[in-house]
Amino acid sequence: MDNIQETLKAERQKPWREEIRKAIKPKDRTSMQRVKMPEQEPDVRNKNHKEVNRGLTEQMAVKEAQRCLDCANPTCISGCPVGINIPKFIKRIEQGEFLESAKVLKETNALPAVCGRVCPQEVQCEASCFYVQKLKKDPVAIGFLERFAADYERNSGNISIPEVKKKNGIKVGIIGSGPSGLAVAGDMVKWGYDVTVFEALHEIGGVLKYGIPEFRLPNEIVDVEIENLKSMGVKFKTNFVVGTTGSVDDLREEGFEAFFVGSGAGLPRFMNIKGENYRRIFSSNEYLTRVNLMNAANPDYDTPVFSGKNVAVIGGGNTAMDSVRTSKRLGAEKSMIIYRRSIEEMPARVEEVEHAKEEDIIFMNLNNPVEYFADENGNVNRMRVQKMELGEPDSSGRRRPVPLEGSEYEVDVDTVVVAIGVSPNPLIPASMPELDVTDWGTIKVDQDSMQSSVEDVFAGGDIVRGGATVILAMGDGRKAAAGMHSYIQEKAGKRKS
Amino acid sequence: MNKIIEKEQLNNNVVKLIIDAPRIAEKRKAGHFVIVKIDDKGERIPLTIADADAKKGTITLVIQKVGVTSHKLSLMEEGDILTDVVGPLGNATEIENEGTVLCAGGGVGIAPLLPIARAFKEAGNRVVSVLAARNKDLIILEEEMKECSDELIIMTDDGSYGKQGLVTHGMEEILDKEKVNLAVTIGPAIMMKFASQTTKKYNVPTIASLNTIMVDGTGMCGACRVTVDGKTKFVCVDGPEFDAHKIDFDEMIMRLGAYQEQERKDYENYLETL
Ligand SMILES: Cc1cc2nc3c(=O)[nH]c(=O)nc-3n(C[C@H](O)[C@H](O)[C@H](O)COP(=O)(O)OP(=O)(O)OC[C@H]3O[C@@H](n4cnc5c(N)ncnc54)[C@H](O)[C@@H]3O)c2cc1C
Ligand SMILES: Cc1cc2nc3c(=O)[nH]c(=O)nc-3n(C[C@H](O)[C@H](O)[C@H](O)COP(=O)(O)OP(=O)(O)OC[C@H]3O[C@@H](n4cnc5c(N)ncnc54)[C@H](O)[C@@H]3O)c2cc1C
Ligand code: SF4
Ligand code: SF4
Ligand code: FES
Numbered sequence: 001m002d003n004i005q006e007t008l009k010a011e012r013q014k015p016w017r018e019e020i021r022k023a024i025k026p027k028d029r030t031s032m033q034r035v036k037m038p039e040q041e042p043d044v045r046n047k048n049h050k051e052v053n054r055g056l057t058e059q060m061a062v063k064e065a066q067r068c069l070d071c072a073n074p075t076c077i078s079g080c081p082v083g084i085n086i087p088k089f090i091k092r093i094e095q096g097e098f099l100e101s102a103k104v105l106k107e108t109n110a111l112p113a114v115c116g117r118v119c120p121q122e123v124q125c126e127a128s129c130f131y132v133q134k135l136k137k138d139p140v141a142i143g144f145l146e147r148f149a150a151d152y153e154r155n156s157g158n159i160s161i162p163e164v165k166k167k168n169g170i171k172v173g174i175i176g177s178g179p180s181g182l183a184v185a186g187d188m189v190k191w192g193y194d195v196t197v198f199e200a201l202h203e204i205g206g207v208l209k210y211g212i213p214e215f216r217l218p219n220e221i222v223d224v225e226i227e228n229l230k231s232m233g234v235k236f237k238t239n240f241v242v243g244t245t246g247s248v249d250d251l252r253e254e255g256f257e258a259f260f261v262g263s264g265a266g267l268p269r270f271m272n273i274k275g276e277n278y279r280r281i282f283s284s285n286e287y288l289t290r291v292n293l294m295n296a297a298n299p300d301y302d303t304p305v306f307s308g309k310n311v312a313v314i315g316g317g318n319t320a321m322d323s324v325r326t327s328k329r330l331g332a333e334k335s336m337i338i339y340r341r342s343i344e345e346m347p348a349r350v351e352e353v354e355h356a357k358e359e360d361i362i363f364m365n366l367n368n369p370v371e372y373f374a375d376e377n378g379n380v381n382r383m384r385v386q387k388m389e390l391g392e393p394d395s396s397g398r399r400r401p402v403p404l405e406g407s408e409y410e411v412d413v414d415t416v417v418v419a420i421g422v423s424p425n426p427l428i429p430a431s432m433p434e435l436d437v438t439d440w441g442t443i444k445v446d447q448d449s450m451q452s453s454v455e456d457v458f459a460g461g462d463i464v465r466g467g468a469t470v471i472l473a474m475g476d477g478r479k480a481a482a483g484m485h486s487y488i489q490e491k492a493g494k495r496k497s
Numbered sequence: 498m499n500k501i502i503e504k505e506q507l508n509n510n511v512v513k514l515i516i517d518a519p520r521i522a523e524k525r526k527a528g529h530f531v532i533v534k535i536d537d538k539g540e541r542i543p544l545t546i547a548d549a550d551a552k553k554g555t556i557t558l559v560i561q562k563v564g565v566t567s568h569k570l571s572l573m574e575e576g577d578i579l580t581d582v583v584g585p586l587g588n589a590t591e592i593e594n595e596g597t598v599l600c601a602g603g604g605v606g607i608a609p610l611l612p613i614a615r616a617f618k619e620a621g622n623r624v625v626s627v628l629a630a631r632n633k634d635l636i637i638l639e640e641e642m643k644e645c646s647d648e649l650i651i652m653t654d655d656g657s658y659g660k661q662g663l664v665t666h667g668m669e670e671i672l673d674k675e676k677v678n679l680a681v682t683i684g685p686a687i688m689m690k691f692a693s694q695t696t697k698k699y700n701v702p703t704i705a706s707l708n709t710i711m712v713d714g715t716g717m718c719g720a721c722r723v724t725v726d727g728k729t730k731f732v733c734v735d736g737p738e739f740d741a742h743k744i745d746f747d748e749m750i751m752r753l754g755a756y757q758e759q760e761r762k763d764y765e766n767y768l769e770t771l
Contacts, residue, residue: 200715202534202541202581210717239583241715245520266717270729277722277729277748279755286718294540294712302565303540303712304756304763378751426734427715 004083011088012070020091021070030131034138035064042358046328049214049297052355053117053147058098061148065094068140071130076142079128081475082108086125090145102153103160105146110186111179111474113154113221116147118212119471120349154224164232165192170488173198173256175242175428178206179470180262180461182225183477184484185234191485195234196256200241200427203293206264208470210293211285213322215329216352219292243431248457257491258456258484261443262477265462266425270418271314275372278380280306284319284419291326308415309333312383314369315419316346321353323417324361332415335361340368340388340401366390366401370408372416382410424463432457442466449483450476458484499582502555504575507637510562511605512571513547519554521546521584527592527612528706528738531556531584532714535570539580542566543711543733545609546585547638559608559637564760565767586714587737590704592616596678599671599701600626600646601692603664603684607638609706610683611645617681618645625677626650627667629688633658664688665695672699679703682741686753690746697742705741707732710755723749 011017038054039045045052056064068090076086085104092101105112119125121143126132129139153159170193174181177199189195203209205222230236242248248259268283270276287305290296296305307330313323316339328335337356339346343365346353357363366388373382387407390399424441436444436453443452443459450458460476462468503515521531530545548557562568573579590613598617602610607628618624626646630636631654643649650667651659660667664684671677672695680703682692689705696703709721709732716734723730724745730736 200583201713202583239581240520241583241586244524244585245583246524266715268717268719270719270722272729277724277752279752283719286712286720289712289718295538301538301540302763304759306756306759377754378748425716 008074008077008085011085012072016095017070017088017091020094024066026069029067029069030135030137032063032067034067035060035141035144037141037144039355042355042360045215046325046359049329051218052215055151056144056148058152061093061098061145062096064141064145065090067131068094069130075128075130075133076125076140077128079125081124081469081471082478084108084125084146086142089149090140090142093145093149098149098152099156099158099160101149105149106160106162108478109471109474110183111225111470112146113150114179114208114217114225115471115474116143116145116150117217117221118349118469119143120469122350124471154221159224159228161228161231162186162190164190167194167233168192169194171196171254171256172484172488173242173248173251173259174262175259176200176206176262176264176461176463177204177236178262178264178461178473179208180473180477180480181206181260182229183474184260184262184458184460184481185229186232187478187481188484189229189232189234191481197234197236198240198242199236199238201293202238204236204238206262210289211319211322213288213292213326215325216322241427243427247431252456258488259458260477260480260484261428261452261457261459261463262461262473263425263428263463265422265465265467267423268418269421269423271369271420273369273371275374275380276418278372278374279378280308280380280414281372281416281418284313284315284323284417285422287323287417288319288326291330297330305330306415307331308413310413311335311415311417312338312369312411312413313417313419314338315421316341316348316365317419317421318348318352320417320419321348321356323419325352325356325359327415327417328359328361336364336411336413337361338364338367338369338385340366341398342366342390345398368401368403369416380413380416383413383416384408384410422462422467424466428463440466446483448479449486450480451483451487455487458487499579501573501575501577501579504573507559508634510571510635511608511637512560514558514560514570514573515555516558516579516582517554518556518582518584521582522549522554522556523551525549525556525585526589527616528587528590528609529585530587530609530714530737531558531582532586532711533558533570533579534581535566535573535579537580539569540566541581541712541714543586543708543714545706547608547611559605561605564764568764568767583714586733588735590616590681590738592620594621597623597625597676599668599677599680599696600624601629601664601668601680601682601684602626602642603629603682603688603692604631604635605637606684606688606706606708607636607642610681611638611641613681613683613706614642615645623647625671625675627652627664627671628659629653629664629667629684631655663691665691668692668695672696672701677701680741681706686746686750689741689744690750693741693744693746703741704738705744706738707736707744707749709749710753723752
């Protein structure tokens, strides 16, 4: 830790930083207003699938960068799970050195263009910003700036491909191509390993591709990052389900010396209430996969999706927001969120909730479904909903929703999307009985090295956390890469001696 | 990328394709299936692995034309490439020496039944099979089924071949005359429902292999969910085989039609382009 603090201090004392810091008085910096992200108009964007946020202009980015005080004790960094040197990348923007700024991001974060878009900044980096902590003002727009620098680099055509060490010929296998797997792949290939990523689906990217919609995270951005990994030498094998197409044992025989399991929390949960298997009641994974992965909304593609007029989405997380806003874009007249807690307690990113409100999404908070009804063909046509009130705080610290007896009423619906959460993907644990898992089915690992109970198997991301965030998954990936590296080195050391 | 090595037309509506897929060929067991996506814009459809040759590295798929994708697949030729084939998926059939096993297949369901019947035969069982279809043309793989069955009854709805009647009539004929230890049924959902009711009357444990709508085939979407013994199960990862007497077939049949209207329209539009 001291080491990191020392480095940060040394960086901050460099002449270019001092110069920039002195250019504007702190008082002038703190009196500036937080930048507003240019967006597509709500009633335009809720009819197309293009990205809502259009990105800051250079002038806007430089101005926002000026707000950052380049604090002696940059608390923002402690709010970032991968510890990006935030003031350094922001001051590079203020200086106009956008490509340099992007390089700073890449020192610790392999997917800045993704994180700038999807991190819940309001509970991570921005929540720890001096502006929030001490000044009670809007935080520096760290996420917008991160996105700006990463986009600038990508659009410049000058993407810096990290240096790759001489190949050491040691094969490592990554299971799952979500953010955790991509992060491991990026580090291991840099250190000279022969890296293969195995992915069950026909596309690389995990939730970034099949879950998060185009209007929040265009696939093209993920693809550029994947191309970079490819050009660094990472091999990708799609349509390969580890456990069935080939087992970890088979791969060991083929010479793989260590594995990272980043297989995600792919198993959708249902509420197990009456009528939940009627037609046109989907899991959010099915709904979003049809639209995002299979392109169902585009008539040129063969996969169908039902786009209803009255759509109810059950849940209050990012997945629920993505589903409800997707339904609007597929032409729904009424798109409703039905969530058993209050709006303040919804786990979704604040920006998404705001965007959803602007897009005419109806929020039915403190409501919970209890039963579904269908027409003679089995198509859902009504649901019974119960009102809730907030009781005592539960283990998560949030007030527990309690049903209000006798408050049931009915709502007309023709499509329902259940977005109440996911469970860990059982494929890998099922195919490796020797792997220690928790009662919830998540893989048990050592917190520092991410090593599992099987010595050559490391794990991270949602399969360990049971559902978290992109940046936490990537943070795990980087830790696991370090863990794998030292495991392999140690083994090689033993072999020699 | 998987190449079509060989193609054979089994009848007007059913084709057999032999496909290059070495990894899958090596790993697959009776009961497994694959998910196929034929081109960049294609959908993902599940198909049972009807046979495989580990040495040649090929798997055999038998496909019935019912909609856009299966039709396109039936028009593909030797040498053509499928962009994606993933598998083997699902749980393999538990094969043991049970005594006498009754295999009841309907229509294209005979294709997935074949490897299971073979495996039971190899495990030392007496295998008695009933194959059923609407008419003579729709009976497929008769020779192959005959090879692995001690007795084979053919039933057609119109009596154009074998005996006239439904699959259940053939099953009853067997069940009336000998002790059956296990029944396996694969075919259209409605057929499996009645086959299952029949064996229930005779108290014969029965497994059915379900063909629900699927998207990913890895347990990620829940499109394939069915109710078994009052609980929601995912056919792709918990199945595809379940205790037939506990399956809610009516719900399954209802869910199978989820995209019916849209698919019929898509299919009609597609047929016009041919
Ligand atoms: C709709 C939606 C919206 C979200 N929005 C946000 C957001 O705004 N911000 C945020 O920070 N987080 C968000 N999240 C959460 C975030 O996406 C996840 O925490 C993150 O993607 C987890 O990464 P992962 O690497 O663990 O796995 P995943 O991204 O889940 O990827 C796992 C991959 O492994 C593959 N796989 C599984 N088993 C096997 C196997 N046996 N063999 C081969 N491959 C296998 C899967 O097919 C999948 O591609 C969202 C999630 C969803 C579903
Ligand atoms: C585990 C599993 C194994 C299967 N094995 C085989 C196989 O070996 N050979 C084979 O021909 N088919 C098999 N099927 C069924 C096959 O997947 C469907 O026929 C195919 O998806 C239809 O696609 P389509 O685009 O051609 O037709 P669609 O346009 O999707 O469907 C056309 C019509 O067919 C009906 N239909 C759709 N899906 C199914 C289904 N799963 N079962 C019955 N009717 C359906 C619907 O009523 C629909 O309106 C299997 C299904 C499962 C789940
Ligand atoms: S990676 Fe996420 S948490 Fe870290 S600085 Fe960027 S936006 Fe903030
Ligand atoms: S805490 Fe806020 S103001 Fe201070 S360095 Fe970090 S981003 Fe800048
Ligand atoms: S097909 Fe998606 S969960 Fe079974």
